Amino acid sequence: MTARRKQFKTEVQKLLDLVIHSLYTHKEIFLRELISNASDAIDRARFLALSDKAIVEDDPVWKIRLAADREARTLTVSDNGIGMTAAEMERNIGTIASSGTRHFLEELQQSGGATAPELIGQFGVGFYSAFMVADKVTVVSRQAGGKTGARWVSDGQGSYTIEDCEKERRGTDVTLHLKEDMDEYLEEWRLRKIVKTYSDFVEHPVVMNVTRPKPGKEDAEAPADQGKEAEPEVETVEETLNSQKAIWTRAKAEVSAENYHEFYKHIAHDFQDPLRTIHWSAEGKTEFRALLFIPAKAPFDLYMPESHKRGVQLYVRRVFITDNCEALVPGWLRFLRGVVDSADLPLNVSRETLQEERVIRIIRSNLVKKILDTLAEMKEKERPAYDTFWTEFGKVLKEGIHLELGSREELQALALFESSKTDAGKYVSLDEYIARMPAHQKDIYYLTGDSRTAVEQSPLLETCRASDVEVLFLTDPIDEWVVQSTTSYKEKKLVSVAKGDIEIPSAQAGEKKEAREETETTFKELAAFLKDRLKDKVKDVRVSRRLTESACCLVSGEQDLGVHMERILRSMHADLPAAKRILELNPAHALVTAMNAMVKDSRQHLRLAEYADLLYDQARLTAGMEIANPVEFAQRVSRIMAAAAEGEAAPEAPPAATPEA
Ligand code: ADP
Numbered sequence: 001m002t003a004r005r006k007q008f009k010t011e012v013q014k015l016l017d018l019v020i021h022s023l024y025t026h027k028e029i030f031l032r033e034l035i036s037n038a039s040d041a042i043d044r045a046r047f048l049a050l051s052d053k054a055i056v057e058d059d060p061v062w063k064i065r066l067a068a069d070r071e072a073r074t075l076t077v078s079d080n081g082i083g084m085t086a087a088e089m090e091r092n093i094g095t096i097a098s099s100g101t102r103h104f105l106e107e108l109q110q111s112g113g114a115t116a117p118e119l120i121g122q123f124g125v126g127f128y129s130a131f132m133v134a135d136k137v138t139v140v141s142r143q144a145g146g147k148t149g150a151r152w153v154s155d156g157q158g159s160y161t162i163e164d165c166e167k168e169r170r171g172t173d174v175t176l177h178l179k180e181d182m183d184e185y186l187e188e189w190r191l192r193k194i195v196k197t198y199s200d201f202v203e204h205p206v207v208m209n210v211t212r213p214k215p216g217k218e219d220a221e222a223p224a225d226q227g228k229e230a231e232p233e234v235e236t237v238e239e240t241l242n243s244q245k246a247i248w249t250r251a252k253a254e255v256s257a258e259n260y261h262e263f264y265k266h267i268a269h270d271f272q273d274p275l276r277t278i279h280w281s282a283e284g285k286t287e288f289r290a291l292l293f294i295p296a297k298a299p300f301d302l303y304m305p306e307s308h309k310r311g312v313q314l315y316v317r318r319v320f321i322t323d324n325c326e327a328l329v330p331g332w333l334r335f336l337r338g339v340v341d342s343a344d345l346p347l348n349v350s351r352e353t354l355q356e357e358r359v360i361r362i363i364r365s366n367l368v369k370k371i372l373d374t375l376a377e378m379k380e381k382e383r384p385a386y387d388t389f390w391t392e393f394g395k396v397l398k399e400g401i402h403l404e405l406g407s408r409e410e411l412q413a414l415a416l417f418e419s420s421k422t423d424a425g426k427y428v429s430l431d432e433y434i435a436r437m438p439a440h441q442k443d444i445y446y447l448t449g450d451s452r453t454a455v456e457q458s459p460l461l462e463t464c465r466a467s468d469v470e471v472l473f474l475t476d477p478i479d480e481w482v483v484q485s486t487t488s489y490k491e492k493k494l495v496s497v498a499k500g501d502i503e504i505p506s507a508q509a510g511e512k513k514e515a516r517e518e519t520e521t522t523f524k525e526l527a528a529f530l531k532d533r534l535k536d537k538v539k540d541v542r543v544s545r546r547l548t549e550s551a552c553c554l555v556s557g558e559q560d561l562g563v564h565m566e567r568i569l570r571s572m573h574a575d576l577p578a579a580k581r582i583l584e585l586n587p588a589h590a591l592v593t594a595m596n597a598m599v600k601d602s603r604q605h606l607r608l609a610e611y612a613d614l615l616y617d618q619a620r621l622t623a624g625m626e627i628a629n630p631v632e633f634a635q636r637v638s639r640i641m642a643a644a645a646e647g648e649a650a651p652e653a654p655p656a657a658t659p660e661a
Helices: 010-022 029-051 086-093 100-111 116-123 126-132 188-199 257-268 358-381 383-403 405-414 430-435 452-456 459-466 479-485 513-522 524-533 563-572 590-598 602-622 630-647
Strands: 004-007 064-069 074-079 134-142 149-154 159-165 171-178 206-213 234-240 276-282 288-294 312-316 319-322 337-342 416-419 444-448 471-474 492-496 538-543 552-555 581-585
Touching: 010 126, 029 064, 029 074, 029 126, 029 171, 029 188, 029 257, 029 319, 064 188, 086 126, 086 134, 086 149, 086 159, 126 134, 126 171, 188 206, 188 257, 257 276, 257 288, 257 337, 276 358, 288 358, 337 358, 358 383, 358 405, 383 405, 383 416, 383 479, 405 430, 416 430, 430 444, 444 459, 444 479, 452 471, 459 552, 471 479, 479 563, 513 524, 513 538, 524 538, 524 581, 524 590, 524 602, 552 602, 581 602, 590 602, 602 630
Parallel strands: 064 206, 312 337, 444 471, 444 492, 538 581
Antiparallel strands: 004 159, 064 074, 074 171, 134 149, 134 171, 149 159, 206 234, 276 288, 288 337, 312 319, 416 471, 552 581
């Protein structure tokens, strides 16, 4: 049958160009990628064979084979793993299923290509790295249990062909037709070294046929009178190049940081070293070993729940079971990579019922504890590294505050926040916040919003600033849930500066009750007027205790949905009704006092009504909300400006310009 020619999906071609042109250093990692794929394929076949022995009977010894052909200048990596059908080949190596690819390319464009090697590993483009050293790649594969094979061929230049073909046994052969100057990858010593460096711990043997002088020749009796040198007799033997020692089963002292890092890159398909390696074993009622890693950078699909592949791998006595066991690692630790190997689960455990296994639950809680302890220690002793961790994964960890009741307090202690007293990108923890609270302050204050810039400019912070009260800036969507689950921390209440009738404590003695009552009386009529005018929009109008500079602000009732939360929820459920807010007035502001004078004169009421509408709109704007009718808003502003220009005599002379400093 003839080969069908297909175009690569555009993003694949872009990636290919990138892989070929931007990854100049460490070209040899292509071999690690192909061996990792082969090893994954064997793991999957081995898992299938647990329930269906027949599929591996024809070729029962797991193996990854390297074969260099000097004549043809090809290097072939073969495995007897799960194999692929033609359709799977198209799906797996003709397209990129991951939705992270788009982000990847965007990120790359921004960085001008400089970070390509670091980024590339995060997207599972491993196979394409073959094109760094090959100008043509042939993949011949036959699925375990399948009848025929399929051949995929491409020169990495826009298209590939695919056709059915014969293949005697299951598994995959990836043949690289090496580029001109890539002959080194035909050399035995070179291949041996690469395997040792990058794939030593791969659990399956990586074998290669090597030619050796036949042993024992020297001892054999040779006739003494034979003058000419005999050609040394050689033989070809199959040699295993990797030690296959599952790294997590070894004692910590035996494993170097480099070993760990290579292993991490192998399982996480990352190009960077991990931020932290955590290796331990649990003994006692439940025995298991775990080798976990915290990556240095968050992958782009961290927030795409559908793409939770390559989490922590579960092994049972060194046999791979799954890398997608939700019950093993909670979602808020989904950034972890690594291996858990249990001795207490049956080998034929079904992936479906894993969730209910008691052993899994025990491992999970042990693992959670270990990670939280490690993070707490890091936060204590290596703050810069912890800050880096937090920047990458803090958002995910915070989900745990809401979801993991049992660890809530530890997680709260681990949380970091930006605040009105930190620079952008710098953090304070709740404990640090409490430690530097001024004596007159009792509660922990926060403000939620879309971004630091938005929150920083809020009028709601005015009194806090004036009173030296630090306000946490909660700008991740998850923070709204965090504060719902953290009503207090170490007996300090968490209080939103955007809600309720709060009084920001000040170093001076608190405002006298009588004084406040007096102010309220002074503005009573104005408040009533505004409340009536804005009755469809606000639920109350009152004198504010939070403002020093702005004329007004909008706040939420203590029990109401905050502005930010409402916006988040609305983005999820479009039909959420808008909550009414409370309009607060700054009694010390010139505009408010002027309006207070106007309310006493009924001839001014028409104008006052217009002021009321404007005041409300500006309160919305400063709260980061949209205004219902921007055109009307602009018309009102224009009318008022025109009236002001007509009414007021122009100043005799413009005020003198401030002299330049
Ligand atoms: P990744 O391995 O990161 O998913 P690759 O580009 O290396 O990305 O491979 C893409 C997919 O192709 C793999 O996920 C796997 O499904 C399939 N694949 C690659 N190599 C093999 C192989 N030797 N045997 C079976 N499937 C393979």
